[in-house]
Amino acid sequence: MDEGFIPYQQSLEDEEQSIKSTQSVIEQAIAWFRAHSMFVLAYGTGCGAIEMPPTFTSRYDIERLGVVGVATPRQADILIVSGYCSPKTLKRVIRSYEQMSEPKYIIGLGSCTINGGMYWDSYNTIKKLDDFLPVDMYVNGCMPRPEALIEGFVKLQEKIRANSSEAGYIQYRTRYAHYRANQERLFGTQVQPRYEENFAGMNL
Amino acid sequence: MMSYLEEHYELIHKTPRLFALHVTREQLLDTLHQITTHTSFDTLSQLTCTDWIEEERFELGYMLTNALRSHNLMLKCSIARDKVTMPSLALLFAQAEVMERELHEMFGIGFEGNETLYDFALEGWCDIPPMRREFDTLAYVNAHYDFREGREDNLDVKEEIKKRKAAAKSAKETPSGA
C-alpha cells in the first residue's frame, strides 16, 4: 500500500486501450452517447442531497456534462445514494433501482456507503452499500464537495465509455443471488418482488 | 405567574428562566390542568424521557413554555421501567400525539387514549425498543450487518511498546551475556 491513493488514472487508460480495440465503431458511438447524456434520478436519500443543489444549479452547473435531473426511475440512468441509508430507505432505493431501465449506474456518495461512516455503530443504517446494490462509483468525502461529485461523474463517464463488461447493472443480473441473499437477511423473505422474473429469459 | 407556582408547588429554580418541579404519575393530569389555567405556561414544547436504568425508573419530562416563549417549566414524572402506562395528553395538546408515538416506539411506554401509537421511525422492528439502556446497538450491528475487510492488521500500541521494551532489554542483556 504505497502512500495516498493508487493513481486511478492510468489503471483506467490501459483498461480502455485493451477494450477499445475489441469494440466496433458503433459500440463506441453508443457508449459515447450514453456517457454524454446522463439522467439522474431526483431522489435525495441521505444528507449528501444538500450538495446536489449547488452541483445542479448555476454555481457548478453539471448540465455542461449532459447531466440532468429527472423525476421518475423510468427515465433515469443514474441513481445517487447520497450518504447513509437506513433499511426503510434501502427498500425504496432498491425498488427505484429495479424500476430503472438498463444500462443503469449507481454512485455512492460519502464514507457512509463504503464502510458505515460515522454511523457505523447505529442500529438503523446499513454499513456497506455494495452488499445490497452494485455500486459503480464511490465519491469520497463527508459530505463530498460539488467538485468531488463532478469528479465522480467524470470518472463514471470514462467507465461508461470503456463499456466494461462488469458494469453494475450486468453484475446485478449475474450475481443476483448474492444481492438477494443480503437483502433477505435484512428485510425477511417475502418483502420485495423478485427482480429476476423479468430477466429470466435474457441470456446473462 | 411565578407567585402561583411558588406557593402551590416546591419549585426548583434551575436558571432565571428555567424551572422544574417533580410530580407523580397520578397528580400529572390535574397539575397540568392547574398550571395551564392559572399560569401562562400553556404550551407543551417537548416531551422527553431519560432512562435511569440503575435506579430502575424512566424520568419523563414535560417541557412547558409560556405564551411569550420567555420562560420554560419542566414537569418531571418518574415511573417504573416497564408495565406502567401514562395518561395521553393528545386531547390537551395536539402536538403531544406524535411525541408520545415516538416515546412509545423508542422506550416502549404505553399511553392510554392515544390511538395512533403505530410505528414512528422504525419499520418492521422486532427487537426491544432501541433507546432503552439495555439495548446494545453494537451487538445488534454485529448481528445484522458486517463491515468491510482489510483492517485486520491493526496493532495494539501498548503491547507493541511492551514488546519493543522487552526486545530492547533482551538485546542489551544478550551482548553482555554472549
Place this chain on the structure above:
Amino acid sequence: MERKVITIYHGPQHPGITGNMSVELDLMGETITRARTHVGYLHRGFEKLIERRTIIQAFTIVCRICVPEPDPNEANFALAVERLAGIEVSERASYIRVMVLEMARLGAQLLWMAGQSGSVGLGTVGQWSIYDRDLILDLFEQLTGGRVYHMYIYPGGVRRELPDGFLERLSALLDYLQKRLDAYDRLFFDNASFQKRAIGVGVVRGEEVLRRGFSGQVLRGCGFARDLRRDNPYLLYDQLEFDIPTQSAGDVYARALVRRAEMRESIRILRQVIAQMPEEGAIMQKLPKHRKFTLPKEDTYVAVESARGEFGYYMAGDGSEMIRRMQVKGPSLIHAFSLLEPLLVGEELSNVALIMNSLGICPPEIER
C-alpha cells in the same frame, strides 16, 4: 354517485418533497381528503449514538442532525454542555458564534427560497439563490475548514481564530447580498403569478396557534411576534437591536414576506456584529482531556431560534464522561404532523409541495 378515492404517496422519491419523507394522500380527483405523514427514512438513532461517545466526540456528530442549517445544533449542544459543566465563554467567542448563526440563517433562508420557488416552477430563483448561498459557504470554508458541516462551535468557545481579512470579506458579501435581495423582490416576491399561487393557500390562523407549540415563521406569519432571540435571549442577542417582522394573513405568501424581512434583519445583525466584535479575548477555554471531561448529575433545557423555528435540546448528565440523555426537538416535528396533516385536507395536489416548503419542514430533524 360514490366518488372514487385513490391513495398515492407523495413519496420519498419525489422532486417536490423537501428531503426524504413521504406524505400519504387520499385523493378524490386532485383534492386531498386525508393526509398522513410518514417519516423514519433518515433515522440514525443519534441519541443512542451519543450515549456511546464522550462529550467532545458527540460534538462532531451533533451538527449532522439538521442538514440545511447545522449551526443551531452546534450552538445548542455547546450552550447546554456549558450550562451543565459551568464553563464561561469569552465575549469574543460569543460574538463569533452569533456571526456563525446569522450567516447559517441567511444560507438556510436562501435555500428555502430555492425550494419554495421550485415548488411553483420558478427555476430561475433557485439557480440564483443557491449561488448566493454558495458564496456564504465559501466564507464558512475559510473560517471553519468545512463547507456544510462546520464543527466549529465547540463547548467552551470556537475552534479557530478568524482568518485575517475575514470581516472585510464578510461585509463585502453583505453589501452584495443587500443588492441581490432587491433583485429577488422583483423576480419572486412581487411576481404576480407567484402571488396568485401563494395568497390564500395553507392559512394558519386563530388563537390556539400558540397553544399547539408552533414556532418560527408559522407564528410570525399570523401576527404573533415570537422569536427566541428576543423573548428568551441567549449568547449576545440582548445586546443587539433588531426587530421581529410579522404578517397577519397567515398564508404561504405571508410566511414568504416574513422570511424576506428576516433576511434583511440577519444582514443588519451581522453588520452590528462586525462593528462591535472585540479585538482580543480567548476564543477557546481550556477543557480537560476528552476521557476526563465529565458532566454533573443535572439536566437542563436549551432552545435556539433556527431559520425554521424553535430548536430545543434537553440534556441530562450523570457524572460520567458520557451524556446520559440528549433529546432534540426540531420545529418540524410539530409542523410536519399536527399542522401539515390538517392543513392539507381540502387542498389541491399542486399545493402540497408549496405548503411543505412554506412550513420549512426538514425531515432529518423529525426522527433524527
Place this chain on the structure above:
Amino acid sequence: MLLLDLLLMLLIAYGFGFLYYGLYRNLSARVHGRFGPSLAQSFSDSIKLFVKEESTTFGWMFYLGPVIMASGAVLNVLFIPFLNQGESLQGLSSYGNLIVVLYLMVLGPLGNALGVGSSGNPFGVMGVTRGLTRLLALELPFYLAAIGVMIDAGSADFGIIMQAQSTQSNMFAHPLLFAAAFISFLGFMGKSPFDVVGAPQEVYSGPATEFSGKFLALLMSQSAMFSFAKLLLMVNLFWGGADHLGELVAKTFVLFVAATFIGSVYARFSTVQSVEFLIRIPTLLGIVGLALL
C-alpha cells in the same frame, strides 16, 4: 417530387426542432447565470434514449399512444407550408387548410390520453386530465384569433391568408388578435405560467411518467417537431409567412426567444387558475379583436 418535398420538410422540422430545444436549454441557462449544455445535447439525449431498453410495457395500446402523438406532430408539420410562395416546401397545404391544422393539433393530447390511460399510473392519468382541461381553455382564444384571421383574409387556405398579409402582416394590423393567440401559444408550447401538465414537483412528469427508453425518445422527437410546427403556424398566420428559409428561421427564432424568456421568469399556475386566466383576459382580447375587424 412531392415525396421528396415531404421528406425534406420532415428533416428540416426534425433538425430545427432539436436545434431550438437545445437553444431553449441554453437560453434559459443564460437567464439562470450558467453556461448550459451544448446545442446538440437534446439530440444526443434522444439518441441515448433510442439505444436504451424500456423497463416495462403495458400492452399494445401503450405502444400506440406515442405513435398517434408522433403522427399528429408529423401531419401538423406537413400541412403547414414553410414558404409563402414558390413550388418547394409547400407540403400537403394545398390539400388542407387552417381548419384541418387546428383539428390536427388535438391529435397529440388524444394519443397521449390513450397511451397513458392504458398504463394506469395515477400520476400519468392526472397529468393527462390536466392536459385536456388546459387544452380546452387554450383553444378558446386561439380559435377566436384564427377565425379573425380567416375572416380578414376571406378564406381558410394558407396561401390566401399569407397573400392578404403582403401589405401589412396581421401582427400589426390586428394586435389584439395576435396578443390573444400569443398567450395561448405560450400554453401550447408548454411554457410557464401554463406548464401545469408535466409539473415535476406535483405529478412526477405528468403523462411521460411511465414512458422509458424508445417511447421517451419518440416523445422527445415528436414534441420537438410539434413545437417547430406551432412556431411555423404563428409565423404564417400573424407574420406573413416567409419568402425564403433564412427569413423563416429569423422569424421563428424571434418568437421562440420571446416564449423562452417569458417562460423562465413566471411561476406556474395551477390547473384551475390557468383555465380561469385563459377564459378571462385572452378571450376578451380575442372578442374585442374580432369586433374591431
Place this chain on the structure above:
Amino acid sequence: MKFELKNSLAPLSALSKIFEHPQTLCYPEVKSETVSGYRGFHINDLSTCIGCANCQDVCMNEAIDMIAIDKDKNPKNNSGCIPRIDYGRCCWCSLCTDVCPPDSLKLESECIWADDDANRFLYQPKDKPC
C-alpha cells in the same frame, strides 16, 4: 385578485442576467484553487510521529488503525506503528489533529477523490513535513 400591471412585468427585469458573464466554476476544465485550512486528506510527518495512538483513541468512528511501519523513520517512535485512516469511516472532524502531541498529523486541503473499487479507501497519510 386585481390585476396589477407592475407585478406582472416586474419579473421581466430578471432577463438582464443574460448580459452578465455566467457565474459557473467549470470544474473539470478549471480546477478552483483550494482554500488553506480546508479539512481534506490526512498528511503525517513520519519523522516526528511517535506512534502514541492518541488519534486512534479520540476517533469515535474507529477509523484509525495503527499499523507497523517497515522503515524506521523516527527513532523516538517507540511503538513502531503509524496511523492509517479508513476513509469509509472518517468524517473529517480533525479531532485527531487536535490531540496529536507532536502535531505530526495534519489535514491538507486536497479533498477530491472518486474510485469504483471500495477497498481502495484505506488511506495511508502522505509523509509530508508540515
